[in-house]
Amino acid sequence: MIASVLGELRRRPWTALCVGLLTSVAAQAAPAADCPGHPDAIGTSRTIVVDPRAYPVIGTMQYGKTLPLQEREVVLTFDDGPLPKYSNQILDILAAHCAKATFFLVGSQANANPEGVRKVRDAGHTVATHTQNHPGGMDRLPLDRSKQEIEQGIASVTAALADGTAPAPFLRIPGLRRNDGIEEFAASKGLQLWSADFPADDWRDVSANRVYELAMQRLERKGKGILLLHDIQPRTVIALPRILHELKTRGYRIVHVVPATPERPATPTEPRQWQLHPAPDMVATSRWPKVPKFAFAGPAALPVPALSDLDWHTTDLGGRAARRGRGIPLPPVTLWSSQTMLPPAGTLAALPVPAASIFKIPEPTFASALASAARRVATVAQARSTEVSSAKLGGKSHRHGRAAAAQPPATTGQAAQTPQHAEGTSPKPAVQTKRNGRSVRVAGLKKR
Numbered sequence: 085m086i087a088s089v090l091g092e093l094r095r096r097p098w099t100a101l102c103v104g105l106l107t108s109v110a111a112q113a114a115p116a117a118d119c120p121g122h123p124d125a126i127g128t129s130r131t132i133v134v135d136p137r138a139y140p141v142i143g144t145m146q147y148g149k150t151l152p153l154q155e156r157e158v159v160l161t162f163d164d165g166p167l168p169k170y171s172n173q174i175l176d177i178l179a180a181h182c183a184k185a186t187f188f189l190v191g192s193q194a195n196a197n198p199e200g201v202r203k204v205r206d207a208g209h210t211v212a213t214h215t216q217n218h219p220g221g222m223d224r225l226p227l228d229r230s231k232q233e234i235e236q237g238i239a240s241v242t243a244a245l246a247d248g249t250a251p252a253p254f255l256r257i258p259g260l261r262r263n264d265g266i267e268e269f270a271a272s273k274g275l276q277l278w279s280a281d282f283p284a285d286d287w288r289d290v291s292a293n294r295v296y297e298l299a300m301q302r303l304e305r306k307g308k309g310i311l312l313l314h315d316i317q318p319r320t321v322i323a324l325p326r327i328l329h330e331l332k333t334r335g336y337r338i339v340h341v342v343p344a345t346p347e348r349p350a351t352p353t354e355p356r357q358w359q360l361h362p363a364p365d366m367v368a369t370s371r372w373p374k375v376p377k378f379a380f381a382g383p384a385a386l387p388v389p390a391l392s393d394l395d396w397h398t399t400d401l402g403g404r405a406a407r408r409g410r411g412i413p414l415p416p417v418t419l420w421s422s423q424t425m426l427p428p429a430g431t432l433a434a435l436p437v438p439a440a441s442i443f444k445i446p447e448p449t450f451a452s453a454l455a456s457a458a459r460r461v462a463t464v465a466q467a468r469s470t471e472v473s474s475a476k477l478g479g480k481s482h483r484h485g486r487a488a489a490a491q492p493p494a495t496t497g498q499a500a501q502t503p504q505h506a507e508g509t510s511p512k513p514a515v516q517t518k519r520n521g522r523s524v525r526v527a528g529l530k531k532r
């Protein structure tokens with residue numbers, strides 16, 4: 085602190101420094117005792133200055149980082165105003181608590197009620213933006229429309245301020261409906277996208293008591309963070325005094341957030357302070373840093389290489405010889421040991437059948453397979469003769485013959501499976517097919 089004051093002394097004239105220090109002290113500490121006439125006010129415990137470009141997205145509802153708050157610190161935010169009927173009441177309640185907040189104003193609302201924008205600013209709150217028309221599904225809009233919404237929202241609020249200043253470069257997307265394009269555009273404009281750490285569902289059809297309960301329960305669970313509320317909802321007007329009173333009772337503190345400017349540098353922070361609950365230094369984490377998104381410098385697609393581009397493939401041996409003759413050094417040509425010309429595409433009807441020798445079946449097993457195949461052929465022949473004789477004798481259907489064929493001698497079935505086991509594969513069940521209208525049993529080996 086002393087070092088920073090000495091630094092300031094060198095940079096600024098004395099009078100300006102006095103004003104700056106007074107402002108800084110007032111911003112750093114505005115406890116309840118400093119809220120005249122309101123002994124029960126929670127006040128604003130400190131103001132932090134943030135650089136949007138250093139942390140372009142915040143709020144643990146959607147992102148890994150949030151404001152660098154200490155335990156039991158809360159940042160109040162209000163969306164969708166200004167709407168005089170309720171926004172003015174919200175401003176009165178906050179004034180009675182000397183609590184400073186951030187208002188994300190809608191451009192069309194600002195156009196309709198520019199005085200409301202100035203009231204927010206004059207009360208010392210941070211004026212931020214929330215698009216021009218508050219589109220419902222901004223993540224599904226064409227990116228150009230989203231850009232237009234964001235820029236028009238800023239322009240409308242700037243016009244309403246009417247003092248040549250712009251709103252803070254803080255943006256909240258309606259419904260938090262972010263997408264990559266919106267985030268990249270916001271970052272390119274130096275805007276900080278504010279999600280939130282917890283809402284209180286005050287835009288839904290719930291009671292004011294429910295808003296109060298959700299705000300406190302969700303805050304208790306996280307211990308600190310950005311609370312998302314709306315200054316256009318009657319239930320919020322009813323719930324807010326109770327929320328602020330309870331925050332104070334439970335030992336929470338309100339923090340005000342303002343953007344960094346050339347004259348107002350960002351509050352010094354460590355990167356880990358931007359995590360809601362950073363792991364203690366003594367805890368080893370296995371989280372690797374996120375892989376960055378690479379920007380492509382050239383066209384998105386590369387041309388498909390032509391066959392002639394490949395070094396090993398050359399039909400220009402004559403040309404190479406001529407160049408060599410002129411003394412031009414050439415890389416050595418390495419041809420494949422043999423090249424097979426395939427027939428033109430579409431004319432290839434079938435591939436050659438591989439020779440049996442490539443399967444390398446051990447000789448004894450192969451011999452037994454041949455023997456079992458011979459036995460199986462004999463069994464099938466026997467089954468056929470049985471079937472024929474049965475038909476002659478009793479005029480029975482094929483069912484009888486089929487049953488006979490389905491029960492080959494045990495030795496035959498065992499032998500038929502031997503080659504399969506020798507190859508380490510599971511035996512396949514025997515199947516039946518029809519040949520010339522007759523059922524024939526075929527061993528699994530034949531199907532492989």
Ligand SMILES: [Zn+2]
Binds near residue numbers: 218
């Ligand atoms: Zn909204």
